[in-house]
Amino acid sequence: MGGIPLIERLIEAINRFFPKEDWFRALNQEPRDALRYAMKGGEVVLAQFHGYNDLRDKVVLDYGCGAGAKTCYYATLGPKEAIGVDIHSRQDEVDAMLSRQAELPVRFLSLEASGRIPLDADSVDVAISSAVFEHVLDPEAALREIFRVLKPGGMFLMRWHPFLTRYGGHLGGVIGIPYAHVVFPEKALVRTFFRGAMAMSGGKFSGLLLYESLSTDSIRFMDMGLYFNRLRVAEMRRLAASAGFSLVAERFFRGTRETRFARHLPIGMVDYFIDYDVCLFRKP
Ligand SMILES: C[S@@+](CC[C@H](N)C(=O)[O-])C[C@H]1O[C@@H](n2cnc3c(N)ncnc32)[C@H](O)[C@@H]1O
Structure with a gap:
């Protein structure tokens, strides 16, 4: 856990108590x-x-x-x-x-x-x-x-x-905390999401190229904060x-x-x- 900021560890700890949406598991299939x-x-x-x-x-x-x-x-x-x-x-x-x-x-x-x-x-x-x-x-x-x-x-x-909405941050396949994107800072959430996604996919998260939109948009989210129009x-x-x-x-x-x-x-x-x-x- 060393090196992981406190806020991200807090998100991870709270996240254990919440069920995850099923889309991430599904994307991780053949x-x-x-x-x-x-x-x-x-x-x-x-x-x-x-x-x-x-x-x-x-x-x-x-x-x-x-x-x-x-x-x-x-x-x-x-x-x-x-x-x-x-x-x-x-x-x-x-x-x-x-x-x-x-x-x-x-x-x-x-x-x-x-x-x-x-x-x-x-x-x-x-x-x-x-x-x-x-x-x-x-x-x-x-x-x-x-x-x-x-x-x-x-x-x-x-x-x-x-x-x-509850999962409007599109993180719910990995971070199941409702309204997490409204409560926690964006950068901490995205970092926690990627770590969780890597763990859930056995390190193969970047292999989800069929769903290119998901990974590229998430990266845009991380780099530029532009992913969501917040409509x-x-x-x-x-x-x-x-x-x-x-x-x-x-x-x-x-x-x-x-x-x-x-x-x-x-x-x-x-x-x-x-x-x-x-x-x-x-x-x-
Ligand atoms: C979450 S995916 C949904 C894909 C598909 N509709 C589905 O239900 O599986 C969102 C898609 O919106 C596309 N998109 C984003 N901005 C767009 C725009 N301005 N015009 C058309 N498509 C756009 C992305 O490239 C991406 O493929």
């Missing part, structure tokens, strides 16, 4: 199992939009698709096409293998440097983004781009983790409205359970009582 886990995640995401998640014959955009497993899952549901777009190209071997194998109607694109989605205006029926909007540095511009490519009447299904629920609503979207429905979740009472809280307090926000927007 790539093929990790991919299956991520595809299953796509199923969970879509189930939360029930009533609006029929993708048959639709052009579907997966905004911030990461390694593309959810995009591939959406492509299994009979869309005309599922298009994954991200700031980095993720057309890695696993995506290619999966799409070829199942002959899925899927393709992956990179965002242009300006943030433009390389698609025509009014060309997408359904846009989906999962666990992305807490990372987008200019959420207003991203919302305007999604609005532009959607057809009139098109839907945007957005699931995101506001910063002030709040109220601000997200405002930005979406200013991009032109109508909010059709909004559901708040803790774990897999909907927290209906959160709907009755003053909007400024909601973030603290939920884990994530599921918004359904429509382009009028």
Whole structure:
């Protein structure tokens, strides 16, 4: 323990008492199992939009698709096409293998440097983004781009983790202390996270390249403090409205359970009582 600052030792000691979120263990699996886990995640995401998640014959955009497993899952549901777009190209071997194998109607694109989605205006029926909007540095511009490519009447299904939620610091797979990122200094937390991640993965944490976004974003978090936009629920609503979207429905979740009472809280307090926000927007 020698050399580890007192604050980090305190975090480690408190952390022993808290269960961890399961995503870190899942990412630490073989790539093929990790991919299956991520595809299953796509199923969970879509189930939360029930009533609006029929993708048959639709052009579907997966905004911030990461390694593309959810995009591939959406492509299994009979869309005309599922298009994954991200700031980095993720057309890695696993995506290619999966799409070829199942002959899925899927393709992956990179965002242009300006943030433009390389698609025509009014060309997408359904846009989906999962666990992305807490990372987008200019959420207003991203919302305007999604609005532009959607057809009139098109839907945007957005699931995101506001910063002030229990695990909004994205450390919960290793540091299970709720609101740790609100209470403890960022640098101490990130250092504790990396040490814990190395221990939990038997020293292989840096081998999680399939989930490049996780490691690079975490490093950005450490180096520049820029990883999270620290967006709040109220601000997200405002930005979406200013991009032109109508909010059709909004559901708040803790774990897999909907927290209906959160709907009755003053909007400024909601973030603290939920884990994530599921918004359904429509382009009028
Ligand atoms: C936590 S990952 C989620 C990946 C995937 N949606 C999933 O559910 O597995 C967040 C992703 O958002 C992407 N991202 C961050 N900023 C973005 C932006 N401005 N536009 C598009 N994607 C962005 C990152 O590159 C990363 O792949």
